Amino acid sequence: LAKTTQPISMDSYEGQEVNITCSHNxxxxxxxxxxxxxxPSQGPRFIIQGYKTKVTNEVAxxxxxxxxxxxxxxxxxxxxxDTAVYYCLVGDIGSGNTPLVFGKxxxxxxxx
Amino acid sequence: xxxVTQSSRYLVKRTGEKVFLECVQDMDHENMFWYRQxxxxxxxxxxxxxxxxxxxxxxxxxxxxxxxxxKERFSLILESASTNQTSMYLCASSLWGEAEDEKLFFGSGTxxxxx
Numbered sequence: 001l002a003k004t005t006q007p008i009s010m011d012s013y014e015g016q017e018v019n020i021t022c023s024h025n026x027x028x029x030x031x032x033x034x035x036x037x038x039x040p041s042q043g044p045r046f047i048i049q050g051y052k053t054k055v056t057n058e059v060a061x062x063x064x065x066x067x068x069x070x071x072x073x074x075x076x077x078x079x080x081x082d083t084a085v086y087y088c089l090v091g092d093i094g095s096g097n098t099p100l101v102f103g104k105x106x107x108x109x110x111x112x
Numbered sequence: 113x114x115x116v117t118q119s120s121r122y123l124v125k126r127t128g129e130k131v132f133l134e135c136v137q138d139m140d141h142e143n144m145f146w147y148r149q150x151x152x153x154x155x156x157x158x159x160x161x162x163x164x165x166x167x168x169x170x171x172x173x174x175x176x177x178x179x180x181x182x183k184e185r186f187s188l189i190l191e192s193a194s195t196n197q198t199s200m201y202l203c204a205s206s207l208w209g210e211a212e213d214e215k216l217f218f219g220s221g222t223x224x225x226x227x
Contacts, residue, residue, distance in 0.1 A: 043218025044218050045217075102147070102155035104154040
């Protein structure tokens, strides 16, 4: 399974754009990149998923360069409620036999 | 919305007790998972199941077993609880299909304390 590396923590002020980069140098051809968000005392929840280029939804954008060895989760204009741990996962989604492996995540603290 | 329900939010048990953690999902998902989460260690996969009566070991299966007799229910069993099993336990489920289908849906977790 591809190993991921992401910063342990980040701080940001309200209203700023936050970019969290994840490295996955050993990503395989069939691997997708998925991000989850976890608030204290809750289970993680799905934010966004992509394979290449750029994906955008109502919550975030995901930028994936051509070599796919890294990806960047972009949160536009963060608020205090975006304070959470963000996990980057890489895996062969859809194969049905390889569950995703969570790393330690990035703890984002949004400051007023 | 998918709902994954874990039977207890908090649980206190004594060393050596047999402990059952129950998880039920209401969206007919094939896949179910048990993770534990400890400070500084992130989420670690204990066991998972892709079908009724099927189970696969995750990264840290020692000291645990699982049961999946019905599609909607996945139980985690601590045969003889020990203090190092004090942790937050999270259950998750997902569909088995195309990539965009395999999103994990988590329960709220069970904080287990073994004294």
